[in-house]
Amino acid sequence: MTLTPDLSAVSDAPRKSRKNNPEKTRENILQEAIVEFVQQGLSGARVDAIAERIHTSKRMIYYYFGSKEQLYVEVLEKLYGDIRNTESRMNLTALEPREAISRLVEFTFDHHDRNVDFVRIVCIENIHNAEYVKRSDSIKAMNSNILDALGTTLRRGAEMGLFREGLEPLDVHLLINSFCFYRVSNRHTFSEIFQIELSDKAVKQRHRQMICESVLRYLQT
Incomplete structure (x- = not known):
């Protein structure tokens, strides 16, 4: 058969x-x-x-x-979602305020250092004047969550006499990300012009400690 x-x-x-x-x-x-x-x-x-x-x-x-454009929007949503989801799992509002800030700074530094694709995509989106971020309601919503957690942490720190009064969560978020993002987005030109290897382990550790201490000193009373 x-x-x-x-x-x-x-x-x-x-x-x-x-x-x-x-x-x-x-x-x-x-x-x-x-x-x-x-x-x-x-x-x-x-x-x-x-x-x-x-x-x-x-x-x-x-x-x-x-469409290709919608695929690009969803790539943006995924990359922003990955970092915001990890931040939410850190449960910053349950930590002592100084520890919460230290962990957030260290996480942001490590995330940007290890996820070069995220940095590159954000740079590309800035070339397009955030045209595609504007099309996504979810990116705005997910990014507001970290500001809420940061705001709660700053208020708790102020109530405990650890941080200054009147700190703006968005300003602190910008302070943290400006350093962590720049050293990745500009690493090739910066390294060549100033003859420093930003990928060197000792250099990374020094910069990681530097931004953490800088942010905490800015927040202190």
Whole structure:
């Protein structure tokens, strides 16, 4: 007896696999889109190249995201979401105020140092004058959460006599991120001009301690 293969089952297998795990498919597309946008920018990025990397079709990417621009928006949402979700798990408001600030500064420093793609994508978005951040309500909402936690920490610190009164959470957030972001976004030019290796372990540790102490001194009464 000759068995005839079920060709319909074979042809449907990849499709069923994708249907059964749509979140995994979306995640794979997003991860490869990050690589493409980082390397080529928004204008130079190609959906074809992303599709080739994950062995799928352009149609599949458009099915999940609609357009290259919407895919880019969701890349922004993912990258901002990753850092904000980790911050929320730190539960800063439950910590002693000085410890909370120290942990936030150290986390921000380490995150930016280890996640160069995040820094590059933010730089790309600034070239576009935050046009695509403006299209995302979720980015604004998730970023307000860290300001709320920071504000609570600053008020608690002031009530305990540890911090000055009237500190603005956004100002402190800017102070922390300006240093941590700059040393990654400008590392090539800064390193070449001033002949310093910012990736050196001892240099990183010194800078990490420096920004932590600088922020705490700014906050103190």
